[in-house]
Amino acid sequence: MxxxxxxxxxxxxxxxxxxxxxxxxxxxxxxxxxxxxxxxxxxxxxxxxxxxxxxxxxxxxxxxxxxxxxxxxxxxxxxxxxxxxxxxxxxxxxxxxxxxxxxxxxxxxxxxxxxxxxxxxxxxxxxxxxxxxxxxxxxxxxxxxxxxxxxxxxxxxxxxxxxxxxxxLPKHELMNGYAEMLKHALICDANHWNELIAIEALEDLITGAFIEKSIRIKNQIVSEDPKEANVRKKLNFGHTIGHGIEGYLLDKEPISHGHAVGLGMLAEAFISYQRRILSEEQWLEIERILTAVFPKIEIESTEIENIISLMQNDKKNFSGEIKGCVLTSIGNCEFDQNFGNKEIEEALNYLINI
Ligand SMILES: NC(=O)c1ccc[n+]([C@@H]2O[C@H](COP(=O)([O-])OP(=O)(O)OC[C@H]3O[C@@H](n4cnc5c(N)ncnc54)[C@H](O)[C@@H]3O)[C@@H](O)[C@H]2O)c1
CATH class of the missing domain: 3.40.50.1970 (Rossmann fold)
Structure with missing residues (x-):
């Protein structure tokens, strides 16, 4: 059907x-x-x-x-x-x-x-x-x-x-799709998050119900705000830091987009927790799930500055400020947040030392 x-x-x-x-x-x-x-x-x-x-x-x-x-x-x-x-x-x-x-x-x-x-x-x-x-x-x-x-x-x-x-499709490519499905759930659907983290194997994602739900979330957001003037920016959760990491590694040891987004979500959830707007209980749950799915990357702390300067040129930003999303709870997200360089540095240091 x-x-x-x-x-x-x-x-x-x-x-x-x-x-x-x-x-x-x-x-x-x-x-x-x-x-x-x-x-x-x-x-x-x-x-x-x-x-x-x-x-x-x-x-x-x-x-x-x-x-x-x-x-x-x-x-x-x-x-x-x-x-x-x-x-x-x-x-x-x-x-x-x-x-x-x-x-x-x-x-x-x-x-x-x-x-x-x-x-x-x-x-x-x-x-x-x-x-x-x-x-x-x-x-x-x-x-x-x-x-x-x-x-x-x-x-x-x-x-x-x-x-x-x-x-x-190879399994690691399913992982890349999983990253964006988890993102859709984290930014606007706590029930979907609970369903997604309960899967036993990545292959379970192929069943129509998960795919359909994820498509509906994305489609609803982009239909409401096709040109990313407001709510569509929520879809950038995990992408401010994720794109920085992905772009930085592109000519070194490239990682997939989904992997970068998975790590970017972890870093941006970390910032949300550090700001005390995401509860410790929910932060620990997000950390447990994302670290189990998305492998750590090897970056030296001396490289962090270069990653941050790449982020400064991201098209989501203006006037040199780095903009991103934070989670206030699983299923709720705020966009257009200014990320300070120190906050990003701490989040990247967290990723390096997991
Ligand atoms: N336009 C948007 O809104 C939007 C949103 C998210 C991501 N993206 C972009 O999407 C890209 C990532 O997409 P992706 O993860 O699909 O990467 P991809 O297109 O590189 O595909 C991943 C791998 O799967 C292979 N592949 C494709 N179909 C296959 C199949 N049926 N069987 C076996 N192998 C198959 C591809 O050859 C490739 O090696 C990034 O460039 C990212 O920026 C765009």
Missing amino acids: IKNIASEYPIELGSLLNSSFHNLLKNKYKNSKIVIIVDENSHDFCLEFLITSFDELKEAEVMLLPTGEENKVMEVCFQVWEALSDYQIGRKDLIINLGGGIVTDMGGFIASIFKRGIDFINIPTTLLGMIDASIGGKTGIDLGPYKNQLGTFTNPKALFIDSSFLGT
């Missing part, structure tokens, strides 16, 4: 074969050229199913992006834009982004810029992509060590979430 989640564009949850995807191909995009953007793994694990299931895709051009955050860069976009021009892709044509958060972020960016915007459809194939990256219209790429520094707010024409793609 397909579940439709109300939003500005169709979000369908369930088997792709039973969704309205086929109708779109047969009708709206009947005369369009179709380009499918994949990365190396979605190419190997997901593309064949798509092409063999839908006759309309037999002639589609496939464009392969190199896997990994270090390739979420302008140079790769240029190559794709040139290829789109070579194939004479025009405003009536369609891009299908089939892959994880990097493919949907980059593919969406590529589509939203090309010829001032052509239609794209997202078919996420990672847990993180399904419950977070493909929803909410943020497209983008990195600039040097700065995450998602170039981008647009552009919604896909449709989003199809079929959890059967997750069968081939």
